[in-house]
Amino acid sequence: MTNANRRDLLKGLVAGAAVLTFMPKKGWAANWPRRPITLVIQYSEGGGTDTIIRAIARSMEKKLGVSLRAVNQPGAGGALATEFVAQKESDGNWLLGGADYNKIFRVLGYTEKAPWMEWQFMKVGRSVPAWAVAPNSRFKTLTEVVEAGRANPGTIRISNAGIGTIWHEATLVALERKTGAKFVHVPYDGGATATLAILQGEADVVGSGVHEQVEYLRSGKIRNLAVFRTEPLAVDGLAEPLRPISEFVPTATEIGLIQGVYEVAIKRDVPKEVLEALQNAVRSAVQDPDFVATLRNRVMFPEFKSGEEADKEAALFESVTSWLYVDNGMQGLKKNPKDVGIPRPEEFEKWWPPKDYKAVL
Template identity: 25%
Template sequence: MLRRHLLAATAASIAAPVTLRAQGAAWRPDRPVTIIVPWAAGGSTDQMARIVAAELEAPLGQRVVVVNQPGASGSIGTRNALEAPKDGLTWAAGAAVDVGCYKVLGLLDTALSDWNLFFAVANVNVLVANPQAGFRDFGAAFEALKTRGQGIGVATAGVSSAGHNMLEALRAASPGMQYRHATYDGGNPAMIATVSGETPLGAMLLVEAAEMIRARRLIPLAVQSDNPVTLAAQGSSPAIEIPSVRRWVPNMPAPLNYFGIWSPKGVPEPVVQTMTTIWRDTIANSQRLKDYATSRAALFTPLYGQQAYDEAWKMVRQTAWLYFDGGKARVSPDTVGIARL
């Protein structure tokens, strides 16, 4: 059901007509284009952005450079993209839900509608355990979090990160559950902290933990998805089926987490039109992105424009109110145009 919905959405996106030649609106940058990744190198955003950058270079006829600017849950790098000259040469990358919730968290005065959105993949969250932590399945970890959670460290990429959102959704659906939040400057550092035993548990994106799961350095406990997710076989590693957290917590929401790149509204229209054409003709047919999604148990979702906004808005609404109900929000979502579901 989920994949049929996404395939239909992608097909509609790919079919959207764009007639740049008739409008005389082609954009050819005369300098390198920068994509700011507001997280540490090696994480999910960094992985995706570097593939997208490589795919953009030929159709743009220019170098596309990825720059890591981590800090403040991604808001520092995103602010730099927002405040850069609106000439199309500076883009931000990340999860759309972060951009949609920064204002609620008091991190950055921006909203999802302030950006031209271009998505590449949708990721699922996973809770993993260090093999020495003693948690062999989600049920055991869940009981520990309910009985002594304040003393159990869980590594995430920081406040508002995908892993943090998963933990807050789990806490909202399971009154009494607690955890000690161990924050890092990205999913890759959080994953490394869990592998090293610095924390017994980690909550992050599956794409960030996939290789260490295959190497048996991390135990996958559950994914935040409607259904179990299979991590594809690779080399000597067999396929690994990871159960859905909803097996234990049926009422826990599992919206899709869209990742891509975006530029602030106000850039010249030829920039948006050219990137739309590239997304339709190049990104939507990118074998590198398809292979990346398959190998990391992500979903290939080359959406753009209004359709990208509509899909991302679902998770923004759910997450913004999750922050508010959990006492994490600085302002009520309804005061910034985010109505409760």
């Protein structure tokens, strides 16, 4: 073979390799998924986030045709799991299973960019905050807890899933801001461990999701004081409906009902074909009877949102929580929401959508 022929052959091989390198990537996006997917859960096993994300993963497998491996990586209110997935390749094979749209990450200094601009959140369900005590607790009603928090500020311990989580926020709004009471907030790495705290004598009251309390309520190991609702909540297996917060603190729900929100999230820079395929799978999974039954048993509620609808809700969550914590003098905030462009809740509708926003679905 002459040198000229050899050069022509090498050029052809290089060109062919370039085509082979490019084509599979294009084909992969159009035919995603082609291998197992890992779903990283922001909180510990047994809690509400873990329960609903594992349930949605099982239902998504039916639609996607590949296995979804759910793993827990708790810590820093969900920031550790978020950072872990953020560092993975944008190939659709790594998903984030979380709660409440990472709404406090910017003002805590965990991220520079708005979470709803970095991630495409796909809402799969919601839950209700609740307060409970041990059966032998001296507190018979939520009113007694509030009165103790006013008479002896900083002596009553209320456990939660972590500072900045929705359960902490519910206690801050309903039991402190609206009553003048002051409590000791005891953070854990999830609602399940926060609920166990009252059984182990580590807290006087737990503020977590009713779904994280329900099995203990059914077995009589804890006693509910109230749920963050305006009406009683009937629960299968309980003789009496759970009493609403409005019965004890009538002004608690003035800013609206605080609820836990659960979502599957994917990096926004993955190919659009992947985003669309995942959206279809999640939408279908939320309607799966097995998923609906799992949530009903745990007193959770299926609900699907994606695209701009989910982006807007995530931005509103960030607005409400960021300014709530500023107005209540919360410690640990690294940035003022005004300085990073987060509007006050009363200004949100006029502000949305911001100039630099672009929907990806």
